[in-house]
Amino acid sequence: MLFIVIGSAVPGPRIREATRLVADTIRHEYYYDESAGVPVCLEKAVRSADRRLRSSREGAGLPPGSLGVAAAVIRNNELYLATLGAAEAYLVRSARLLIPDRSSPGGLPMDESQSIDVWRGELSVGDDLLLVSRNMTETVGTEELKSAVLTLHPQAAVDHLHHLFVAAGGIGSDGIIAVEAAEQTTRAKSRATPVAGDVYGDLPGAVPEPVGGALGSTVAGVAGAMDSARDRFWDAMPKRRPRPTEVTATTSRAEARRHAAMGLLALVAVVFVVGLILVLVPRGSDVSGVPEVAGSDSALASALDDANRADNLINAEPEKAMEYYREAWTEVEQARSTGLSASALDDLELRVRTGLDTLYGARTPAIKQIARLPDDHDPAYLVEGPQGGAIYIDQATGSVHRVNMKNGKIADIVHEGDKQKGTDRTIGEPIQLAAAGPDVVIVDDKARPWRWRPSNSAGAGTLAKLALQGKAGFEADHGDLEAYDPAVGDYRMYVA
Template sequence: MSKQLRLDVAQLTDVGRKRPHNEDNMAYVIPRDSQVMAKKGALFIVADGMGGHAAGEVASEIAVDTVSNVYYQDEADDIPLSLMNAIKRANALIHQRAAENMMRSGMGTTCVAAVLRGGVAYIANVGDSRAYMVRHGQAKQISQDHSWVEEQVRAGLLTKDQARSHAQRNVITRALGTQAEVEVDVFTELLEDGDTFVLCSDGLSGPVGEEDLRAIVNQYMPQESVYHLVERANENGGADNITAIVVRVMEAGDDVPAALQHPVHVGGGNHVADESTAVLGRVPSSSLGVSTPPRVEDGRINSRPLPPPVEPAFISSKGYTAPHAAVNVPRRKRNRLLLPTIVVAVLLLVALAGAGAWYFLKPSAVQTTLNNADALISQAKSKISSQPDQALSNLTQAQQELRSLKGASLNPQQSDQLTSLQNNLTSEFKTALTNYNQRSLAVGLPCVNQAPVTLNASGADIQTSSLATLQTDKDHTINYVLGLDGAVYQVNDQHTLQKVSLGNDKIILLTSDNQYLYTLTSAQPSANYHLHAYKWQNNKLTEKVNNGTAIKPEMITNQTPLLLTAWAGEVYVILASSQANQNQATLLNYNVDKLDKDPATTQISISAGLVSAAALPNGQLFFLHSDGKIASLQANSPKALEAGVLVQQTVNTPWFQDAQSFNVATPVATPTAPISKFLSIPPPTAQTRQSLLSVGMVNNTAHLFVVDNTNHRVLNFVVKAPNSVVAAATPTASATANSRGGGVIAPDSNLPSASLEQQYVSSTLVSDVKGTAFDARANHINLLAAAPNSAATNQIAIDVSSTTACRPNP
C-alpha cells in the first residue's frame, strides 16, 4: 500500500505589543479532493505587508489570496514553476494596485510559501519572512532572507549576532509589489515522518531565536506550538506583528520525483544550502537596471538590491537610468517658469486631495472592519449548535478583525459598537467552544471528588516509570509502582511509596491482570531474564513459582524484552531488537498456571519498534507504535499479523483554550487534525513522553484506553475484535512503556474496530503520564503522571463506569 501524505496544521497571528494594526496575513489550503491533493499538494503561505495607510495589510491580503487561487488554477504538473508563477502574479497585482492609488504607492509585502506534495516540500520566498524545518529535534532555516544584513552575513562581512542588532536589520532587498518584476527563490526538501515546518513573519523570527523555536516545536503539537511561539515573541517585546503556521508531517508520502531523490544545488546566487536542500531556481527580475532609494515605512525599509555596473547616458534625479534617445530631435525653447509652476500647482492639489481622502476614508475603513466582525459573529451564532467547529472558525476571524482596530481612532458610536462586539465575541466563543468539546465527547479533568493525589517518597528521590493494580479482595485494590532503580513500590493508604522486597534481581518490566502482579527481572551481568507471578495471600505478595521461570536464551537470540502485558492469567512478553532485523518481534505467551512449561512462541512482523502493549481475552493484543499508529493482533492465530484498528466515527481533538477563561485578547490556535478511518495519535516529540495503552472490561464490554500525552487527553474506546470475539472474564491489563516504536496496516476486511465513548482532557494533568492501569473493581483508569511544575509524582483516577460518571469540577 502506497503511503499518503498526512499533515497536522495550526496557524496563529497576533498584532503584537507595539503596532496599532496587524498587516500580516496567512492561509493554508489542504484539498479535500484526493486527486487534487495528489497532483498539487497542500499550500501554506505567510505574508508580511508594509506601507502606510493600511497599504501593507492590503498588499499581504492580495498576496495570500492570489497565490492561494492562482496556484490551484494552474493545471501544470511542475510544482515549483506553478508556485513561482502564482507569486509572480501576486507581485503584478500588488504593483498594479499601488499604481492606481496614490495613497498606496510603494506598498509591498514579503511572502514565504510552502507546497507539501507526496514526499517533497517546495519552499518559495521573497523578503525576510522565513521557513524553518525541525527534524530529529534539530532546526534549520530553509528559506533565504532577502535583507541587507543577511547578504552581508552570506558575504562574510557580518556575523549572525552582529546582524541581529545591526542598524540596517530592517532593510529588505526584495519584496512583492515594489517593482513590476520580482525574483522568487524556491528550495526543496525530501519529507520524513515527524518533520515539522514553521512559516513565520519576522515579528516571530526576530525576537524568537532558532533554539527557542526548536524547543517549542519539539515539545508541543502544532496547535500548542503556534500559541507558545506567539506568546514567546510577545514576551520578548512583541515589536512587530507576529504570524506563524506550524505543519507537522504525520506521514510522508512515497511519491518523490526521480530528479529529487538525490537533490543537488541547481540554482544561481550565493546561497549555501545543506546537502539535503535544493535551490530549484528563480523567476527573473526585470531586465531594466533600476535602483530606487530605500523607503522607510512602519519601521521596515524596503529597497532593491544594487544593479550591476552600467554606463548610463544620464542618471535622473529619481535614481533610475534614462534610456538613450534613438534619434536627435530638435527641441523648442520653452518658458522656464511655466512648467515648474504647473508642477507645483498639481502637487498642491494632489496633496490636498490626498489629505481630504484620508480624513474621510479612515473612519470608513474602521466601520468596514466593525461591520465585517459583526457579520462573522452573526454567522457564528447561526452555526453554534449545528456546526460549532465552523462557528469557532468564524469567531477566530472576527477576533482578528477586532484586534486589528487596536490603537485606531474611533468615534463614540464606533467605540460603543466595538465594546458590544467584543462582549458578544467572548460570550459566543465560550458557547461554541463548550458545544464543540461536548460534540467531541470531551470532559475536563479532574473529575469531581477525584482530585490528583501526590505520592510521598518518604524523603527518598524515587523516579517512577510504570503502574500496576492488584485486587486484594472484593473491596480493596493496591497500586504498585516500578522505579527507575529497578525496585517495586507499594502505594499505601497514606499515598506513601513503600519498597517491596521481591528478590535481588533488577526489575525491568511490571504489569498486572488485577489477579496477579507480574514482573520481569534481569540478573546482572549475564542478563538472564526471569518471569515472576505474585498473588495477594495472607496480607502479602506470594510468588506463584519460587524464583520465577527462566526465559531460555535460545528464545531471545539478539533480542531484548521490550514490553509485558497480561489478561486473565495469559502473560505476553514481547521481545525486539534495536539492531538486527528491526522489522521482526517475538511474542512469548505464558499461562500463569503453567509457568514451568515453555511458552507459545510467535514471530510477528512490524514496520518499526513498539512502545506500548495491552491484552484482551482470546489473545487479542493492541500495540502502539512510535509513529502513533495503533494496531491489533490475534496472538492465538496461525498467522499472527497486525491489523489497523478502524474508528467508527471521526474523533475530533478538543480545543486547547479553556472556555471559561477566554477573552477577546486570548490568542486562538486551531486544533490538530481529527482521527479518521484508522486509529492513530500524534507521535511524541523530543520533549514529549511516549503515549500509552491500557484495557479493561466496563459493564462486560471491552474498552481500550489511549493515553495521548501530546494532546493532553485519555481516549476511551469501546473495541470490537474481528469475528465478534466476546470477553468472558473481567480482569484487566496495565501498560508498559518503552522508547522505541513502529506499525503495520492490514487490508480493510475483517478488522478490529473502535468507537469513542469519551475523552478526558487536561493540559496540566495529562502531559507527562508515565504509567496507566485499569482498576476492575472500581471501574477506574489510574494514571501515574509527573506533577505540574514539580519533581513529584501524581496519581490520578478517572471514573469510566459510565459516560456521566466523570463530571468536571465547576
C-alpha cells in the first residue's frame, strides 16, 4: 500500500496544481510496474514525476527544491520510506518519536544526478507512521505530533493537528497522513455437534443417535448419480469433426521472406539516416540557446494562461484574479529576461498592467507644463498661494517668486532686505514657506516669521512681520509650519 504527502511552504494556485500533478504521477508510475522491487519502483516513480513536472506548465518558473515528497510503502510488516525536501516521515514506537535526518536531498524540481535513498525497516504492531509537510512540523512542533498520535485515533489526531496549525496562524502546506499498525482480529464461528450417548445432561434415559449424518450421505449419493448421468448425456451428443491440417503453399513462404527482407532494409535505412543527422547537426555552443528559447516559450504560455484566468475572475473573484495577474507579471519578466522580445509579449504586459491597475484603482494623471523657470534658479518650498499662484524660494538669490498659473509669468515678490511698509523692519534671507489662507508665511534665516499678502494677480503685495504669543521667533531647526486656522481666522503657528 502506497502513501504520499507532497508539501510546499509557498501558497498559491500554481503550487497546488503542481503538487497534485506530482502525487498523481508517483501513484500511477509505482502501480504500473512493481516487478523490480519496492525500492527501485519507488525511486523510478519519483524520478518520473520530477521529469514530468519540469516539462509541464505547472512546473514552469518553479525554483529547484520547491516541492517536498514523503512516500511510504507498507507490505505485510515491511516499511519503505523515501523523503525529499520539505516533507518528512516520523515513526512512533514505544512512545518514542524517531526523528528523521534533516539533511535529506532537496525537493522537486531536482537535478538528474541527485540520489534518492529508500529506507527499509520493520513495522510492528502498535507503531504509528506520520507523513507530514515540514511546514506543519515547524508550525505545530514534534511534541504535539507525538502526543496526538499516542492519545487519539489517527483520524482524530489529524483533525486535532490541523486545528493547531490554523490556530498558530500557519500558511502554506499542512498535509499530513497518520497510519497505525494494529493487529487484525478474526472470529471463527464454531458449531456444536451433538454427541451420542446414554444420557443428556442430568436427565436419565437413552438419547437416540443424530440422523443428520445419514441424511447427508444419502443426499451426496443422489448428487453423485445425477452428475454421472449428465456426463453420459453430453458424451452421447454429436461432436464437430476436427479441422483438417492446412498446408502452406511455397509461394506464400517466399512472399513472407521477401517482406521480411524489405523490412530489414527499411530498418537499416532508418538507422543510417538517424546517424547521419547526429553527425551533421551542430552541437555544443551552436545549440546552447535551445533551453533558453524553450524556457521563454513556456513562461510566455504560462503567463498567457494566467492572464486569461484572471480576466475571467476579475469581477467574480478579484482576490484570486489578483494572484493570477501577479503570477503572469512574474512570468512575463522571466520571459523577457531570457531575451525574448516580441509584440505578443508587449501586448500581454500591457494587458496584465491594465488588469492590475483596475484592481488597485490606479489612474494615470495628465501632466501639463505651466511655466519654465530660469536656468539659474534653485527652487525650494513650492506652495500654492492665494489667488491661484505658485510661490517658491530661489535659494540661489535668497528671494521669493510667484508664478501665474494662467499665463506662466514669473514675478519677484520678496527679496532679502525688503522693509515692512511704515517701519524700519527688514526681512532676512527667506528659507521657508507655508500657505496660510489669504497669506503666505515666510520664515527668514533669523527664525522670524513674516506674512506676504497679494494685492493683485500681477505679483504686487504687502509684507509684514508676524507677532507671536509666547516665545517669539523659531529655533534654527524648526520643522514644517501650520500657520492659519480658517475657523478662527487667526494664526496658530507651531512646529509640525
